Amino acid sequence: MDPLDRLDATIRARRGADPASSYTASLFAKGRGKIAQKVGEEATETVIAALAEPHTLASEAADLVFHLLVLLADAGLGLDDVRAELVRREGVSGHDEKAARSPQGTR
């Protein structure tokens, strides 16, 4: 299994686990607001790494991906949902993609 899929499955398995037993479980216990805050922090750290410390970029990106997967899992979503959205976009040119996000094409 791909490491990303393995991480996604591990994260989803941590939902409802004892918060004392795992960092991921403790994030779920703190709720979506805290998880979203962590995603924001990790995104900022990733941007700073890209601009100032590129040798740490892959590490910061891994932190960001981990926290993003926790946020998705908290909303009942996973990598397959993101894959499905990316596949849907393959049939839409970049120019038309924004309009295609809305069923009415008005956004």
Ligand SMILES: N=c1c2ncn([C@@H]3O[C@H](COP(=O)(O)OP(=O)(O)OP(=O)(O)O)[C@@H](O)[C@H]3O)c2ncn1[C@@H]1O[C@H](COP(=O)(O)O)[C@@H](O)[C@H]1O
């Ligand atoms: N990939 C990760 C991963 N990336 C980052 N982190 C954690 O994210 C935290 C980020 O550090 P911060 O200093 O920003 O956060 P903090 O100060 O600990 O927490 P806050 O006070 O900010 O809430 C660190 O504790 C990292 O260990 C991760 N923790 C777990 N995983 C993987 O998730 C899976 C499940 O892990 P457990 O939940 O620990 O069993 C395992 O496969 C792990 O490898």
